Amino acid sequence: MAQSTVPQTAPAAGEPEARRGPLRGIEWRRYVIYIGFAFVFLFFAVLLGDEGFLSANNLLNIFRQTATITVIAVAMTYVIACAEIDLSVGSVAGLSSVVTAMALSRYGLVAGILAGLAVGLVVGAINGSLVSRLNIPSFLATLGMLGVAAGVAQWITASAPQPILSDTFNLVFGSGNLGPIPGLLVWSALAVVIGTVILSKTPFGRKVLATGGNRTAAEFTGINTKRIKFQVLLLSSVVASLAGMLYAGRLQSGRFQWGAGDELSAIAAVILGGTSLFGGAGSVIGTLFGALLIGLINNGLILAGLDSSQQQVVRGVIIILAVALARRK
Amino acid sequence: MAQALDGGLAVQMRGVFKSFDGVPVLKGVDLEVARGEVHALAGGNGAGKSTLMKILQGVYPMDGGEILIDGQPVALTSIQEAKAAGIGMVFQEFSLVPTLTVAQNIYLTTEPRGAGGLINDREAGAKAREVFRTMDVQVNPNATVGDLSTAYWQLTEIAKALAQEARVLIMDEPTASLAKHEADALFELVQRLKARDISIIYISHRMDEIYRIADRITVLRDGRGLFTRPLSEVTPAQVVEGIVGRQIEGMLEWGARDAGEQAAEPLLEVRNLNAGPRVRDVSFTLQAGEIVGLAGLMGSGRTELARVLFGIDRLESGEILLRGQRVDASDAGAAIAAGIALIPEDRRAQGLVLDHSVNDNLLLPLLPQVRRGPFVNDSEGRSLARSLIERFAVKVANPSRAVRLLSGGNQQKVVIAKWLGTEPDLLIMDEPTAGVDIGTKSEILARIRELAVSGKGVLVISSELPELLAVSDRVLVLRDGSVTRELPRQDIPDEESLQLAVQGV
Numbered sequence: 142m143a144q145s146t147v148p149q150t151a152p153a154a155g156e157p158e159a160r161r162g163p164l165r166g167i168e169w170r171r172y173v174i175y176i177g178f179a180f181v182f183l184f185f186a187v188l189l190g191d192e193g194f195l196s197a198n199n200l201l202n203i204f205r206q207t208a209t210i211t212v213i214a215v216a217m218t219y220v221i222a223c224a225e226i227d228l229s230v231g232s233v234a235g236l237s238s239v240v241t242a243m244a245l246s247r248y249g250l251v252a253g254i255l256a257g258l259a260v261g262l263v264v265g266a267i268n269g270s271l272v273s274r275l276n277i278p279s280f281l282a283t284l285g286m287l288g289v290a291a292g293v294a295q296w297i298t299a300s301a302p303q304p305i306l307s308d309t310f311n312l313v314f315g316s317g318n319l320g321p322i323p324g325l326l327v328w329s330a331l332a333v334v335i336g337t338v339i340l341s342k343t344p345f346g347r348k349v350l351a352t353g354g355n356r357t358a359a360e361f362t363g364i365n366t367k368r369i370k371f372q373v374l375l376l377s378s379v380v381a382s383l384a385g386m387l388y389a390g391r392l393q394s395g396r397f398q399w400g401a402g403d404e405l406s407a408i409a410a411v412i413l414g415g416t417s418l419f420g421g422a423g424s425v426i427g428t429l430f431g432a433l434l435i436g437l438i439n440n441g442l443i444l445a446g447l448d449s450s451q452q453q454v455v456r457g458v459i460i461i462l463a464v465a466l467a468r469r470k
Numbered sequence: 471m472a473q474a475l476d477g478g479l480a481v482q483m484r485g486v487f488k489s490f491d492g493v494p495v496l497k498g499v500d501l502e503v504a505r506g507e508v509h510a511l512a513g514g515n516g517a518g519k520s521t522l523m524k525i526l527q528g529v530y531p532m533d534g535g536e537i538l539i540d541g542q543p544v545a546l547t548s549i550q551e552a553k554a555a556g557i558g559m560v561f562q563e564f565s566l567v568p569t570l571t572v573a574q575n576i577y578l579t580t581e582p583r584g585a586g587g588l589i590n591d592r593e594a595g596a597k598a599r600e601v602f603r604t605m606d607v608q609v610n611p612n613a614t615v616g617d618l619s620t621a622y623w624q625l626t627e628i629a630k631a632l633a634q635e636a637r638v639l640i641m642d643e644p645t646a647s648l649a650k651h652e653a654d655a656l657f658e659l660v661q662r663l664k665a666r667d668i669s670i671i672y673i674s675h676r677m678d679e680i681y682r683i684a685d686r687i688t689v690l691r692d693g694r695g696l697f698t699r700p701l702s703e704v705t706p707a708q709v710v711e712g713i714v715g716r717q718i719e720g721m722l723e724w725g726a727r728d729a730g731e732q733a734a735e736p737l738l739e740v741r742n743l744n745a746g747p748r749v750r751d752v753s754f755t756l757q758a759g760e761i762v763g764l765a766g767l768m769g770s771g772r773t774e775l776a777r778v779l780f781g782i783d784r785l786e787s788g789e790i791l792l793r794g795q796r797v798d799a800s801d802a803g804a805a806i807a808a809g810i811a812l813i814p815e816d817r818r819a820q821g822l823v824l825d826h827s828v829n830d831n832l833l834l835p836l837l838p839q840v841r842r843g844p845f846v847n848d849s850e851g852r853s854l855a856r857s858l859i860e861r862f863a864v865k866v867a868n869p870s871r872a873v874r875l876l877s878g879g880n881q882q883k884v885v886i887a888k889w890l891g892t893e894p895d896l897l898i899m900d901e902p903t904a905g906v907d908i909g910t911k912s913e914i915l916a917r918i919r920e921l922a923v924s925g926k927g928v929l930v931i932s933s934e935l936p937e938l939l940a941v942s943d944r945v946l947v948l949r950d951g952s953v954t955r956e957l958p959r960q961d962i963p964d965e966e967s968l969q970l971a972v973q974g975v
Contacts, residue, residue: 342588344581347570351578354567361565362578363550421569 173466174414174427178434181459185441192444199440201323205391207436208315208325209234209384209400211429214407214414215336216380218428221411222340223373224353224420225272225279230381230407232290233264234400237385239294241310242303242395250307254386261382264290268378269371279374287404294397303395314390328387329429332380336425349373353420409460410435434463479541480505480638480669481526481557486535488521495521497693498535503638506667508660510680510701513690514713514907519673522690523640526671527559528552539638558631560641566623566630568616573598575615576630601629605659621652628659632668639663642673646905649767649933650969657683675908676934677706689713713908735794737927738896740779743788748774750951752788756896756927761918763942764931765972771951772931773815776898779929780812781805792896806835811894813885815901815931817878821885824874828866829855831873831884836891854891862887863913879910886917897921900931915941935965935972947971 185194193199213230220227237260245253264286271282305311317324340346351359352366359366381400388399412418413434414427438459442452481503488496496518503509513519524530526537528546537544539555546552566575573594574581582597584590598611602625609625618626624644631639641660645653660670660683672684680687681701688698689712696712697704736755743752748771756762766772777783779790781799790797797808805812814820822831832855833840840851855869864883866876873884882902889897899918903911918941922928932938938945939962947955947968955971962968 338588344579344589347574347578347581347589350570351567354569355565358565358567358575359578361549361559361561363548363553364579417569421567 173463174430174434177413177463177466178430178437181434181437181441185437185444189441189444194441194444199444201326203433203436203440204326204329205323206439207432208323208329209387209391210403210406210410210435211329211432212332212384212387213381213400213403214410214428214432215332215425216377217404217407217411218336218414218416218423218425219340219346219349219373220279220377221408221416221418222353222420222423223349223370224356225370225373226283226408227268227279227374227377227381228283228404229264229268229286229290230377230384231400231403231405232287232294233261233378233381234385234388234403235397236260236264236290236294237382238389238399239298239303239395239397241386241389242305243297245305245307245310246303250310253305253307253310257382257386257389258379259382260290260385261379262375264382265375265378266371269374272374273367273371279370283374291397291401298395298397300397305389305393305395311390311393315387316390316393325387325391333425333429336428340423340425345369345372350421350423353417353423355421406432406435409464413460413463435460478505479503480507480539481671482536482538482541483522483526484536484538486522486525486537487533488518488525488530489533495693496525496532499690499693499695500698501671501688501695502698503669503671504685505637505669506664507686508664508670508672508684510672510674510684510687511690512674512680512687512709512713513696514909517690517713518693519690520642523559523642523671523673526552526557526640528557553634553636556635556637558628558634558636558639560624560627560631560639560644566615566626569614571595571612571614572609572618572622572626572629573611575626576601576611576633578630580634597633598629601633605629605632606662607655607659621648621655624648624656625659628663636668638669638671640671640673643675643905644672645674645676645679649769650972651767653679675905675911677709680709681706710908737793738929739789739791739794741789741791743775743778743790744786745778745783746774746786748951749778749785752948752951752953754946754953754956756929758895758927759922759925760943761922761928761930761941763938763945764929764948765935765938765945765968766948767972770948772948773900774951775948776812776815776900776929776931779805779898780810782812806892806894809893809895811835811889811892811897813889813897813899813902815904817881817885821888822873822881825872827871828859828864828869828873828876828884832858832869832888832891835888858887858891862890862917877907879906882906882910882914886914890921894926896927896929898929898931901933902930903932903934903937911937935968939965939968 213234217227217230237257240260241253241257244256268283268286271277272279313324315325319327340349348359348364348369351362351364352369356366385400389395392399410431411428413431414424414429416423416427438456439452442455447455479502481501483499483501486496486499487494499518499522501522511519521530525532526546528549528551531547537546544555546555567578570578574591576598577594581589582593584593595611602609602611605625605628607625609622615623615626628639644656648656663670672680674680684701686698686700687704687709689696689709691712737758738756741753743749752775764772764775774783778785778799781802781804785799790799792808792810798804818824829852833851836854837846840847840854859866859869862883864887865880873881876884886902902918903914906914915937918928918930930938930941943959945957945959945962945968946953947957957971
């Protein structure tokens with residue numbers, strides 16, 4: 142009832158410059174992630190100040206630990222804004238980490254990096270083709286690919302970790318610093334900046350939003366929505382393979398478990414950040430804060446001395462609460 | 471009008487043929503539209519109007535025939551080519567992206583670019599504002615489309631077509647979801663577009679609109695052009711006859727019925743009902759065997775009242791009594807159990823599960839009747855569905871195929887049949903004839919009269935006043951959520967007087 146009246150009582154479009162009341166104009170739900178972030182941050186700062194929560198080292202740690210999730214989640218923002226989903230990103234990261242490590246130890250640095258990115262290209266092209274050519278729902282196509290990629294990664298390594306001895310690789314992808322700034326922070330900042338500009342300022346980003354917002358309208362406007370869906374899933378996989386290399390660099394090895402379960406954290410970060418699960422609207426900055434909020438909660442719960450089972454429960458409850466508050470429909 | 475035809479021809483479609491799966495839909499149709507002309511296109515459901523228009527928009531390729539735009543032969547093999555040729559479409563089902571702003575929708579794929587090739591939304595807003603200025607309408611280009619009412623969606627679509635330099639606009643039932651003053655504003659806009667030498671192909675079922683704004687009319691029947699005539703040379707009865715292929719007599723005429731004895735106890739009694747801003751202190755009664763019409767502008771609370779009566783929206787205060795028994799209007803299940811049925815306003819979204827079969831749709835409210843133990847008895851279900859299909863003359867080749875394959879009129883019959891299968895005492899019908907062809911409309915109106923004769927109470931909501939006048943024994947006028955007038959049918963001399971009552975003057 143209340144909702145059915147919204148269109149008519151919404152500030153009349155017929156009065157272009159009409160200003161609303163000082164508070165009515167603020168859609169606070171849109172900013173709930175920032176409010177939630179500030180609230181959780183202050184909460185931990187007060188509660189865990191003595192445990193070193195506020196130390197520069199701990200704060201940088203939060204960034205470091207959430208960097209790979211942030212990078213994956215930026216691309217996931219595009220996928221979800223396009224009204225699709227990609228469940229294979231965690232496994233792709235794991236597969237990319239082992240392929241990079243193996244190629245690097247045999248054929249050198251450049252070959253290792255290219256091989257890692259090739260994993261993303263191949264898996265993304267398969268995901269994209271399944272969805273856009275065979276009309277398989279992305280949920281199912283990427284669920285299948287989650288298993289395939291994880292299985293291949295375990296199979297080709299016989300479950301053994303693959304050490305990476307190239308210092309250059311390890312420095313660039315995750316272990317090094319740029320002055321006082323951790324390299325991982327630079328990577329996530331790059332992902333967020335590029336992701337924001339492309340989504341809100343380029344025709345590609347606009348086509349992604351249009352395809353997710355109303356596919357029929359996008360088609361009738363001359364947008365090739367199948368191609369957009371293909372590109373979005375390709376992008377997601379390639380970025381996930383980059384995230385896999387960040388794991389490999391930080392942990393100086395490739396291992397099939399790297400990234401396992403990251404798809405859920407990334408999706409949670411995107412939804413927390415205000416991107417609509419129904420597609421059509423997305424915010425990369427929101428996604429960044431969604432990822433940081435998850436990292437913050439993880440970090441705080443560890444400092445508070447909860448064991449990992451308790452952490453899972455509290456984390457789940459907080460995410461449900463935040464999404465319920467941010468719910469727009 | 472004579473001048474309009476002097477400007478040369480904007481569109482010529484000659485001998486257009488089109489078949490789907492071997493079934494011919496268009497059998498050599500001609501259509502000529504002059505520059506600056508408003509050309510009405512009429513025909514029953516299945517006559518081929520939408521197929522013809524989809525060919526002109528480049529959605530379907532044609533099997534035979536030719537198309538000339540401004541005298542030049544063109545091949546319209548894609549939507550983009552049709553756009554480039556200057557064909558714009560204002561859709562019946564609106565086709566904007568609700569999550570983007572008005573300006574972003576208008577310039578989708580043709581966004582103005584700034585430094586480094588990045589989209590300049592500010593410039594898009596300014597350009598959109600300019601387009602709206604030339605249309606002489608007020609729309610905020612930075613509003614999010616999903617927050618706006620349908621009238622603004624339509625203006626945005628027109629602006630989008632104009633921004634792409636459309637010279638020919640196709641409008642498909644543009645007033646279907648507009649209130650009267652919005653429709654009037656649209657007609658004025660059409661006049662201004664005409665003055666700019668833009669041609670308009672106007673698809674409508676409403677004769678009054680066609681006569682009000684169109685210069686000529688082409689009537690299609692069974693995939694062929696029946697005639698193209700200036701409207702000054704053809705009467706509405708001739709047009710309607712052309713559309714339906716037979717003379718419909720008295721469809722829209724009211725015949726006083728013997729409403730039976732006034733029972734001491736009304737079938738429905740509503741006392742001081744309040745629910746939100748659109749239902750305010752509503753009281754009325756309805757006798758068994760009586761048809762009551764609910765008239766009012768968009769937003770006057772007609773649909774909201776229906777929703778409260780059917781238990782979809784919560785009532786805040788007041789009482790609903792059916793045969794003197796208080797109805798627990800807390801959910802639709804309780805309303806159905808009490809003997810109320812609602813034919814909802816939007817059959818696609820609210821009335822049907824489009825991808826399910828005709829059978830499954832018909833049986834959805836009747837599942838308790840065809841149960842054997844915990845299971846659905848399929849053969850009994852099929853025979854019950856068959857009897858409903860026959861009773862309501864639904865034209866359906868195979869009832870186990872999806873209901874979305876039926877025409878709009880037949881879909882509406884399925885919705886009505888589905889609810890009448892529950893044998894309700896009170897039937898609430900919200901816009902029962904929206905978007906159906908004239909032939910089906912007369913069938914539905916006849917069905918409403920039969921229901922009343924058989925002793926059911928019917929509450930009819932309609933924006934089409936002639937239709938309300940044709941069936942109602944009494945008309946309630948709603949305004950801002952309250953009943954402002956209660957008019958026995960014999961006290962309403964004509965449509966104009968009811969229109970005045972609705973407008974509150």
